[in-house]
Amino acid sequence: MKNRKTMIAYAVFIFILLLLALYLYYSYVTQGQKQEESDAILKAKQTAGLAATDKTWKSVWTETYWVVEGTDAENRKIMVWVPFQRVEDGADIPQQGTQGVHSELLQNGVSEEQIRTAIISANPDLEIVRLLPGVFNGEYVWQLFYKSNNSYFYQFYKFADGSPVGTPFQLPNTLQ
Template identity: 90%
Template sequence: MKNRKTMIAYGVFIFILLLIAMYWYYSYVTQGPKQEESTAILKAKQTAGLVATDKTWKSVWADTYWVVEGTDAENRKMMVWVPFQSIKDGQDIPQQGTEGVHSELLQNGVSEEQMRTAITSANPDLEIVRLLPGVFNGEYVWQLFYKINNSYYYQFYKFADGSPVGTPFQLPNTLQ
């Protein structure tokens, strides 16, 4: 009986150690992206005058941007694009100074909800996989990743008015 209790105690102890190790590993792996996001939020607050943030996205196409949606001191919704540059070890760091940081009032553009509604009403067969703000060919855009007829595509829409930029990029159909 005593041997069985000892084995159960060891099992519980090992299980707790595994949970702690998994938590440490998760914290270590997510440390870089969380730090990037915090840096982008701070830079958006400093340059665009945000007082609260609602949502953040990391956009990677030709360049890396963190996009922060928030509210300014006058309670107006804003979007702020903060450029990052890649360095050798795969991490991204913010560009120095305020150069490249761009902010827009959300009322001067198309919100995520408006963009989703416009996309699905124009093509009800389309399945939105991901929609996030970013930069494409120097333009501030919504980047749509979608699936239709078992094929995946990227399409960009201008943030200012929701009009398409270029033609869709079809990905190779390797998932079938």
């Protein structure tokens, strides 16, 4: 009986150690991403008057941007695009100065909910995989990644009015 209790105690101890190791590994792997997000929020607060943060996204197309949604000092909803650059050690850091940082009141553009509703109503057969704000060809956009007819596509929509930018990019079909 005593031997069985000892085995159970060891098993519980090993299980807790395993959980701790997994947590530490996860923290280590995501620390760079969390640092980038913190840097983007700080840059948005310093340069665009962001007072509070609601949501953040990382957008990578031809350039890397962190987009921060929140409120300004007057409690108006605002979106801020913060450009990042790659440095020698492979990390991404915000670009120096205020160059490239762009802020826009949400009321002057299309919100995530509005663009999602418009996309679904225009194309009820597609499955939205991911929708995030970003930059495409110098325009501030919503980047849609979706599945339709067993293929995956990217489509961009202008942040200003929700109109499509160009035609969808179809990814090579690997589902068949």
